[in-house]
Amino acid sequence: METTEIRLFKESDQSFIYHVEDKNFGVYHYHPEYELILVDKGSGVRIVGDDISEFQEADLVFLGSSLSHVWRCDPEYYADDGTFTGKGYVIQFLEEFMGQRFIDLLENRGLRTFLSHSARGCEFFGKTKERITEIMLAMNSMHPTQRLYSLLSIFEIFATTEEYRLICSPVFQENTEMSESGPLRDVVEYLLKNFKKEIMLRDVLEIANMSNTQFFLTFKKRYRMPFKSYLLKLRIGYACRLLDNPNLNISQIAYESGFQNLSNFNRHFKSIKGCTPSAYRKSLEFKLIA
Incomplete structure (x- = not known):
């Protein structure tokens, strides 16, 4: 599945982009x-x-930056004449648009954490969604300063809210999280290097230098999901990448992604993605090609 870099035009006298999209964003x-x-107007995949x-x-x-996406x-x-009738509102900015010193401010710790999470995409809900x-x-009716x-x-909402879910699997996280210090x-670095193999809990606890209970509680708080779910989504996320390769069959992908048998792979894949690996592959083939 091919992807291309697309950039919106930014006015020379403005530091970020505010854009009303009324053309096909597919x-x-x-x-x-x-x-x-x-x-604002639209539904689909x-x-x-x-x-x-x-x-x-x-x-x-x-x-987050460089995360591939499409709304079809x-x-x-x-x-009937091919005119697109959907509509969306877009804000784009580079991390350094206000200067690295701003991002590094002590008061911006919550914002930095949120930006690191956005490497996997964040879908908002609840009051946070309403406010943003x-x-x-x-x-849309403001001048640039406003x-x-x-x-x-x-940004203040980003820094304080918990009303969002991460969209992608952990395999799509960027190195910003990996740059943080700590066990x-x-x-996570160990998981990223070894998730294709059997992961032994004793090895993980030794790396973290934590007790069983302390590790599971700390991990869930930091990554917003249990450790086993993180590992499972890491493997499924990698499998999704492999499903884009027509030369690999489903069995090969299952074993390459760290699953010991095909039935176990199919069951977990459907529980996370809501469809079978074969159906997911067809979605890539038919829904993205237009």
């Missing part, structure tokens, strides 16, 4: 900017990294 692509996306999900109007997602709308959003949506819509301070208010970093 091209699989990536870009170095962080991106906040609000779907959303693909972010290794995740394929249905989306509806009011979908609100934040994506249903046929009803294309008129309201700000983004209001920004938009800047509105973006800072969104959990060493554990």
